[in-house]
Structures are given as structure tokens and as C-alpha cells.
Amino acid sequence: MSFGGQTPTVVVLKEGTDTSQGRGQILSNIDACLAIQDTLKPTLGPFGSDVLIVNEGKTTISNDGATILKLLDVIHPAAKILVDVSRAQDAEVGDGTTSVTLLAAEFLKEARQFVEEGMSSNVIIKGYRSACRLACAQVKELQIELKRKQADGTTDDPEFRELLKKCAKTAMSSKLIQVNSDFFADMVVDAVQCLDPNDLDETLIGIKKVSGGSMEESRLVKGVAFKKTFSYAGFEQQPKEFTNPKILCLNVELELKAEKDNAEVRISKVNEYQAIVDAEWKLILQKLEAILATGADIVLSKLPIGDLATQYFADRGIFCAGRVPAEDMERTIAAVGGNIQSTVSDIKPENLGQCGSFEEVQIGSERFNVFADCPKAKTCTLILRGGAEQVIAEIERSLHDAIMIVKRAIQNNHIVAGGGAIEMELSKYLRDLSRQIAGKQQLIVAAYAKALEVIPRQLCDNAGLDGTELINKLRSLHSQGETWYGLDFAHESVANNLDTFVWEPALTKINALQSATEAAALVLGVDETIKNEPNHNTIGSQPVPPPGGRGRGLPQGMPSMQ
Known part of the structure; x- marks a missing residue:
């Protein structure tokens, strides 16, 4: 029905609601995610810089992706997806929080050209998910199993312990404690091996912080x-x-x-x-x-x-x-036995519980009660030292990443080479595979392959190396079948990172690829944003009566006192 030849305006959403939709909205969301990527890019790798964040007067210095994103207080709804992905990676694997965010943003960056050309976002999402499945399958194909049993069948293999230390050192390579990584890697592996091997509950590793002293005055109490x-x-x-x-x-x-x-x-x-x-x-x-x-x-x-x-x-x-x-009481029970009465x-x-020795000792300016040599110990305590509170807090975050990596390596003892090696190999594998795919999917899988190169390229940029030259050298080596070649920062060149013991659990890479792909798919799948502005005409939950209207509590017909 028409009224005088004009279609009446239908108001569905309340006044002040902001609606944005279509291709422009997807591009806007991609730009927001790229802004997050720009913030985290400089923190990646052994030569990544730290970020100083001042939040309500509290200063935090960190290069841990999850910590930075948590403290940034991101309000853009699309960019918040990257924050959630980073936190999920931190909770599930413990390390790779920066990598997963950079990968998700890079997938979106590569998808941008297809969106601008009018390609349906569903086609891009389908291609990305297909590429992710192929990449994860290839990681499982390439991964190397660490031997964890001796010939007599026991699991306390000193060689396996050395392999765990190498995984821990790789996790620390980009952290503040990189210089002391030998000292802390020993401590981390000892700490994880104190736990019950059936569940490896990392919450039973207590961490106490004492300001003052050097980092190497930190100690592990097996109890x-x-x-x-x-x-x-x-x-x-x-x-x-x-x-x-x-x-x-x-x-x-x-x-x-x-x-x-x-x-x-x-x-x-x-x-x-x-x-x-x-x-x-x-x-x-x-x-x-x-x-x-x-x-x-x-x-x-x-x-x-x-x-x-x-x-x-x-x-x-x-x-x-x-x-x-x-x-502390629960951890004491876990260490000495007995139960709370x-x-x-x-x-x-x-x-009653029992331990080998008890003493009260002075550590820095604090006195500690130490229960050591516990026969039933399924817990331990790390006492961390450092010159400032911010330094100790960063040591704690670094050790958390290393502990989680060692835990994952014990539970799932498959590793791949780090330093950009696995990303370059997957990129080459997907690029070769894309040539056998017909139609638009060929372009999308190739774009996914190109996006994977963001990790080695950014590692080069942060170390001040010539990224173009080294990435080309790696492409050439991987095309010749050199699967494990990655960046070698000690010699400012490339090397076989499996031989140089730059190792990471395969689970970390698989989880990062899956999380980053899902985050990118989620952002690309949103083409409309509806934002309800708060009603400024309210005090608490009660609306303020409009001027000249009926005042609250006034009889009908009585003029309001405006």
C-alpha cells in the first residue's frame, strides 16, 4: 500500500543506533585488526623489543602478546577477537601468543584484496579453512617424535631431559631471561618433572617473588x-x-x-x-x-x-x-602428605605429613618457611629474584611460557624446528599445492601460503637483518627439499634449525594455525555491525521525563514543574 505515491519510512531500531554494513564494514574490521598487528610486530622473536604499558599508574614491561593485549583495553569489537585468540593460545599452549595474533591479522591482510575485488567472503573463508586443514596435516606429517624411554622401558631418560631443556630454551629465546636461559631451562624442567606425570597440573608449581638480588639467585624448592x-x-x-x-x-x-x-x-x-x-x-x-x-x-x-x-x-x-x-596449605599437603584436620x-x-628437612631462611628482605626433600612431593616452588618488581613479573611470565611448553612436550612429544623453518616449509607446500587447484580457491590457498611468511619476515626485521635476501634464500632451500632450514640469528644467516636445537612442540604450531584461521574467518564473516548508543537521557535505570511531559508521581492533568 502506498500513501500519495510515497513509501512510508519504517523505524525498526531506536534512534541513535549506528548501523554499518557491506564490503566497507569488512574492510574497516580488517584495518582494526591490522592496527593490533602493528602494535605486536616489534615484540616477536629473540630480538623483539618490549612494550611499556602504564595502566592506572601501574607500569608493566613485557613482550608477551597475551599480556600486552590484555592491558591495551581494546574496545573495537573486531579487534577484540584477536585478543580472545591470543588468550586462548596462552591458556591452551602457553606460548605462541604473539605469533597467533600476527598470523590472524596477516590472513586478513591477504584477504583484503579479494574483498575489494568483490569476492564473497564465504568463498575466502572456505579456502582458508581448506588451507588450514592441509597445513595442519602437513605439520603432523613432518613432526619428529622425541624418544622418552630408555632400553629398559623407564622414562627418566637423561637424553629426553636434554631435549626438554632445548624446547624450554627456545621458548625463552625472545624473553628478558634469554641471557640466563641455561640456568632457567634447568629450573623449568626440574619443576615440571616434580609434578604428577599423569596430570602435570602446572598450578601446583608455586611462584614467589622477592625483590633484590640477581636473576640467578632464584631457586627451586622441591617441596x-x-x-x-x-x-x-x-x-x-x-x-x-x-x-x-x-x-x-x-x-x-x-x-x-x-x-x-x-x-x-x-x-x-x-x-x-x-x-x-x-x-x-x-x-x-x-x-x-x-x-x-x-x-x-x-x-x-x-x-x-x-x-x-x-x-x-x-x-x-x-x-x-x-x-x-x-x-600454600594445599600445596603443602600435596608435598608432605597427610590431610587438613x-x-x-x-x-x-x-x-600427619613428613618431609626431609624444614628450615626458616632469609631470602632478600623476606623470611621463608621451606619444606624440602619431600618424599611424596607432587609440587614445587620457584622463588624468583630480580632488581625490580617489573623485572620479576616479566621473569614469571617468561617461565610460565617455558613451563607450558615443557608440559606440552611431555604430553605430546612431537617437535618441529622453529625460527621460521616450519612456516617456510608450509608456505612452500601450500604454494605448490595451490597450482593443482582450479578456480578461485587457487588464489586463496596461495594467499594463505604467502601470509605464513610473515613470521620469518618479521623475525628478520626485528633483528635488523635483510628480510628480502634471507626469505629468498629460505625459499630456494625449501624448494630443494631442505625442510628444516630457518633463520640463524647467531650467524645472521640461515641454518638447519633441527640441528641447532631451535625446537618447538608441534602442538603449538597446529593450535596457532587453527586459532588464527578461525579468527580470520570470524572477522571476514561479519559484514554488518549494529551499535546501540547508550541513552543519555537516563539517570541510573529511570528515564528522565521530557520537558513539559508528565512528571513522575504527578496526577494526570497536573502540569509538571519544569
């Missing part, structure tokens, strides 16, 4: 270490060192409470008040005697241990610590 807890008078009289102590872990408060805080008692004689006080003393002394009877040398509790109990234990040569954080009655010998 548990935590900062000295809040203590009362009498604490210093307690022994600070034990050999083969029995350890009792409690969730019991050992403290006298003021009567007025806990109860109301009406009394008529003074001696009745004394009887109440004596009863409370009798209760706590019964608890302490029950603990003494267990034969425990060390008493730990999640709840406070007051001055009376502290002095009682000191007089009897027992060490105690109250208000132990829950996380919520009452002091009927404690059996099997409820």
Missing part, C-alpha cells in the same frame, strides 16, 4: 616455600630447623577470645567469673595437649594461632605458623 606468616610473642623462641619432622595441618583456631565478644554471662559472685575464665583456659590447653600428644614437630593452621599457643609450642620445641594462605581430637599418625 613448598611460603613467606613467614603473622606471628605473636614467643615465635622467635621456636626452633627454626628440623630434620624429618612430622607436620600437622589444621583448620582450627588456637586463640583465646575475649568473653565479651562471644557470649553474655550474668554472674552474682566474683568467683563465678573466675570459673568462666578458667573454663576457657582449660579448653584451649586441652587442644594444645592433644596436639602435643600427636608427636608433631610443626603445626600449621589456616586460622590464627594466638600468643598463648605460640609460647606453649615454643616451650616444647614445636614450630607453628597460623594464617597460612589456603593455596578440622578438630584436634582423634588425630592418627597417618593424618
Whole structure:
């Protein structure tokens, strides 16, 4: 139906809604993702620079892709997809967070020309997914299995340990701790091998940070270490060192409470008040005697241990610590055995834990309680040292990446050569394959192959090398069948990175390719953005009445007071 020859305007979305759609919207989203790529490009590889981010007065210095993106507070909806992909890579594999973001943005950059020429984004997405499947299949074809068993069938193979160290050193090559990578690689492999081999739960690796000192003053405790807890008078009289102590872990408060805080008692004689006080003393002394009877040398509790109990234990040569954080208590149980008791009655010998040695030591300006040589140790603690808090925080992030890489190498013991070698090999493989494909898909697979070269090219740029010359040299070598040739920064040339031990778990590369391809497909699949602007005519959740309108709470017909 028409009205006077004019079609009426239909308003579906509320006023102020911003709608953008079509090819221009896809190109706009690609540009936003490329802006993220420009931020992260300089941080890639052994010669990548760090980024200093000041967020609400807190300074962070890092070259970890996931950390940088998390702190950038990205608001563009398409660019946020890259942030999510980076976080997913960090959670799943631990390393490769910068690589996955650069690859996703580069796939979009290569797709841009097809979008501008009017090609359907669905055709591009189909081609990219097909190329990703082929690339992942080729990684699985090329990957090399690390031998992890000796001839007698045992798994504590020193050769396998060396291979894990090489994977850890590769993960650290782009980090602040690169110079000390030998020292930290040993520490990381020892830490992961402390865990239960069936689940390798990295949360059981505790990390404590102590400012001051050099990086190499960091230490690994095969057991548990935590900062000295809040203590009362009498604490210093307690022994600070034990050999083969029995350890009792409690969730019991050992403290006298003021009567007025806990109860109301009406009394008529003074001696009745004394009887109440004596009863409370009798209760706590019964608890302490029950603990003494267990034969425990060390008493730990999640709840406070007051001055009376502290002095009682000191007089009897027992060490105690109250208000132990829950996380530290759980790791202590995992290391020494036993279990947490919520009452002091009927404690059996099997409820107590044991370790080889206990001591309270001074580390920097902090005092630590250290439980070492634990027979049941399925946990460990890294005590990190460094000149500044920002440095120690970056060491922690670097070690997290290395720990995750070693964990993945143990669980999935297949590796590929790093330093751009696997990317160049996949690029050559897909480029050759694309020539056998008919139609538009040939162009898309070739574009995917070209995008993979962003990793070695950016590694060259960050190291100040001639990227064009080295990439051409690598292309030539890979076309001759030299599968594992990649960049060699020590000699500013190319080398067989399998022989030079620049190794990465194959799982890292497969996960990065799949995540980056899915992110690119997601961005290319969005051709309309609808943004609802907040209604500025609101205070809280109640709309403000318009001028001259009916005021809230006014009877109908009464003029509003505007």
C-alpha cells in the first residue's frame, strides 16, 4: 500500500543506533585488526623489543602478546577477537601468543584484496579453512617424535631431559631471561618433572617473588616455600630447623577470645567469673595437649594461632605458623602428605605429613618457611629474584611460557624446528599445492601460503637483518627439499634449525594455525555491525521525563514543574 505515491519510512531500531554494513564494514574490521598487528610486530622473536604499558599508574614491561593485549583495553569489537585468540593460545599452549595474533591479522591482510575485488567472503573463508586443514596435516606429517624411554622401558631418560631443556630454551629465546636461559631451562624442567606425570597440573608449581638480588639467585624448592606468616610473642623462641619432622595441618583456631565478644554471662559472685575464665583456659590447653600428644614437630593452621599457643609450642620445641594462605596449605599437603584436620581430637599418625628437612631462611628482605626433600612431593616452588618488581613479573611470565611448553612436550612429544623453518616449509607446500587447484580457491590457498611468511619476515626485521635476501634464500632451500632450514640469528644467516636445537612442540604450531584461521574467518564473516548508543537521557535505570511531559508521581492533568 502506498500513501500519495510515497513509501512510508519504517523505524525498526531506536534512534541513535549506528548501523554499518557491506564490503566497507569488512574492510574497516580488517584495518582494526591490522592496527593490533602493528602494535605486536616489534615484540616477536629473540630480538623483539618490549612494550611499556602504564595502566592506572601501574607500569608493566613485557613482550608477551597475551599480556600486552590484555592491558591495551581494546574496545573495537573486531579487534577484540584477536585478543580472545591470543588468550586462548596462552591458556591452551602457553606460548605462541604473539605469533597467533600476527598470523590472524596477516590472513586478513591477504584477504583484503579479494574483498575489494568483490569476492564473497564465504568463498575466502572456505579456502582458508581448506588451507588450514592441509597445513595442519602437513605439520603432523613432518613432526619428529622425541624418544622418552630408555632400553629398559623407564622414562627418566637423561637424553629426553636434554631435549626438554632445548624446547624450554627456545621458548625463552625472545624473553628478558634469554641471557640466563641455561640456568632457567634447568629450573623449568626440574619443576615440571616434580609434578604428577599423569596430570602435570602446572598450578601446583608455586611462584614467589622477592625483590633484590640477581636473576640467578632464584631457586627451586622441591617441596613448598611460603613467606613467614603473622606471628605473636614467643615465635622467635621456636626452633627454626628440623630434620624429618612430622607436620600437622589444621583448620582450627588456637586463640583465646575475649568473653565479651562471644557470649553474655550474668554472674552474682566474683568467683563465678573466675570459673568462666578458667573454663576457657582449660579448653584451649586441652587442644594444645592433644596436639602435643600427636608427636608433631610443626603445626600449621589456616586460622590464627594466638600468643598463648605460640609460647606453649615454643616451650616444647614445636614450630607453628597460623594464617597460612589456603593455596600454600594445599600445596603443602600435596608435598608432605597427610590431610587438613578440622578438630584436634582423634588425630592418627597417618593424618600427619613428613618431609626431609624444614628450615626458616632469609631470602632478600623476606623470611621463608621451606619444606624440602619431600618424599611424596607432587609440587614445587620457584622463588624468583630480580632488581625490580617489573623485572620479576616479566621473569614469571617468561617461565610460565617455558613451563607450558615443557608440559606440552611431555604430553605430546612431537617437535618441529622453529625460527621460521616450519612456516617456510608450509608456505612452500601450500604454494605448490595451490597450482593443482582450479578456480578461485587457487588464489586463496596461495594467499594463505604467502601470509605464513610473515613470521620469518618479521623475525628478520626485528633483528635488523635483510628480510628480502634471507626469505629468498629460505625459499630456494625449501624448494630443494631442505625442510628444516630457518633463520640463524647467531650467524645472521640461515641454518638447519633441527640441528641447532631451535625446537618447538608441534602442538603449538597446529593450535596457532587453527586459532588464527578461525579468527580470520570470524572477522571476514561479519559484514554488518549494529551499535546501540547508550541513552543519555537516563539517570541510573529511570528515564528522565521530557520537558513539559508528565512528571513522575504527578496526577494526570497536573502540569509538571519544569
